[in-house]
Amino acid sequence: MLRFLAAALALASSAAAFAAPSAQPATVRLDYTHSGNALSDSYAIERVLIEPLPWPGDMAKNFDETNRGQNRVEVVDAKTGDLLYSRGFSTVFGEWRTTEEANKLSRSFSESVRFPQFDKPVRVRILKRDERNAFSVAWSVEVDPKAPDVVKQQPPAPAKPIPILVSGPSPQKVDLLILGDGYTAADMKKFEADARRLSQHLFTVSPFKERANDFNVWALAVPTTESGISRPSTGVHHASPLGTRYDIFGSERYVLTLDNRALRDIAQHAPYEFIEILVNNETYGGGGIFGQFSTAAAGNAWANYLFVHEFGHHFAGLADEYYTSPVAYQPSDVRTEPWEPNVTALRDPARLKWKQHVTAGTPLPTPWPKKEYEDASRAYQKKRAALRENNRPESEMDALFREDLARTKTLFEKRAHRHAIGAFEGANYEASGYYRPAMQCIMFDRSEAFCPVCRDGIVDIIDLYAGPAGR
Structure with missing residues (x-):
């Protein structure tokens, strides 16, 4: 990776010099509050500002068709409603509202969306997924970048990129x-x-x-x-x-x-x-x-x-x-198909969303040593909790992690379907009802590689911003 250092030494340190060609539009940021609880939520505008650097994205790639995220931002022409820009995203609020606390009280979170400046007033729409897993408009607000209350001058950079x-x-x-x-x-x-x-x-x-x-x-x-x-x-x-x-x-x-x-x-x-x-x-x-x-x-x-x-x-x-580690999120009785590309509720095995990676004859669901894994994981989680409770040195936690990973690899290494892509039950923090593509992946434990399904999901986003490889 010598070119990392070479690039840093060869190029000027000003981020603005490499941010974008001069023809790029400005970057508009809408800051807003997102408030509510487990049952309801609301939005309110905080401010609109023009960021110091031009828009970093390719104006030919303004539309997001990956269908990712719990939310989606759409920027449309305020007069015609024509779509000008879209991106999927999720929020801290979206995670918090699945915790037990969200059933007891309301909180307010700051959020932002950024988009290129257009030469006309726009309407910014925040969409969220409904019970059918489809997007519907949750809030919209008109934004005119030329309005007098738009913040157009920022303080100096507090540090050098x-x-x-x-x-x-x-x-x-x-x-x-x-x-x-x-x-x-x-x-x-x-x-x-x-x-x-x-x-x-x-x-x-x-x-x-x-x-x-x-x-x-x-x-x-x-x-x-x-x-x-x-x-x-x-x-x-x-x-x-x-x-x-x-x-x-x-x-x-x-x-x-x-x-x-x-x-x-x-x-x-x-x-x-x-x-x-x-x-x-x-x-x-x-x-x-x-x-x-x-x-x-x-x-x-x-x-x-x-x-x-x-x-x-x-x-x-x-x-x-993974699904055996304790998390703050409350389990749901509803098993809607997740929007994430690497987990599924497997409602219809014939329409598995990563079926292109499944070899003919691979059973769905796919067998794996689930009980043995869970028995070992319970013992491991008990040790992990004890180390944190007793504030033991981090080196002891590191050793426990290494021991757990080695045990998992040994358990999996000679099993049928070890390297297959299928539908392995246990994912999305749930022991049952959700399935992952492979027995092991970086998103499952501390192993070294993404499975092919996760790799596809990553490539989709790289292509969205930089275009396909070899373009």
Whole structure:
């Protein structure tokens, strides 16, 4: 990966210089609040602003036909209703409303959508999936970028973007921005090294490996006064520009920021379509929301896995395929077909959404050593909980993870259908009723590779932003 370093040294450090050709339109951002509970929700506009950098995307690829996400943004001509731009996405609110807390109280979350500026007033529509798994309009608002209340001047950049990999002008590439949180001024060289190390690892994993030339990678971190981010369950509280922390929704390993406005105000100073936040912590943790951002603990022994797994959520909308780890989400009695490309309710095996990968004769559902796996996993989860409860050194957790992965590989290695694509029951945090494509995948455990179905899901998004390979 010497070209990572070569690109950084050969190119000027100004992100604006490589963001987009001068003909690119401006970037409009609509900040709004999304409030509610498990039963109802509502929206309200906060502000409209013009970001400092031009639109990073290709204007010939304005329409998203991947059908991903719990939500969808559509920008239409305010007079004619003609569709001008669309993208699927999910939200932190969407996850929170599936927790037990959402049955007891209401909360408000900040959200944003970004789109290219058009030479006319537009109507921005936020759609969400209904009980039929189809999109319907949840909220719409007219936006005129020339209106006097639109914020057109931004404060100076709080930090300088670092070009990690520049493969070409932003409109023809996928722009990944790596943000740092919990890095002090003295930690800035460490942040750059972490960003280089983890992005280089991403491009050793297929299909990112084969499509590395379709990406630009930038890094940016605003220094903090203390190293590391907050971990409230252990009494650690650190102020940080992005507000990233552990213990989201009561899950000790779940790392997100709930301060969307702070995130966007910092990210706007570099070209981006996707964001991964590196937190300067050793404790295992991460998170990922499709179309929003992902996070990973850069100092953890499993940082490579965390970076790739969580980016799979954020970048391609891949679902978690594991189901034995405790999560904050409440199970649902309804088994609608998930929108995520790598899990299914298997309502009709003959119409399995990844049937092109299934070899004739493979049984659906597909047998696997489910009971043996679950028996071992229960014992493993008990040990894991005890380590966290007793605040044991992270090295002991690392060793437990290695032991668990080795045991799983041994259990699977000589089983029938080990390398088959089928429908293996147990996925999407549920032991029954949902199925994954392969016995093992990065989205199932801490293994090294995406299954073919997940790879397809990733390629779809790369193609959406950068065009098909070999174009």
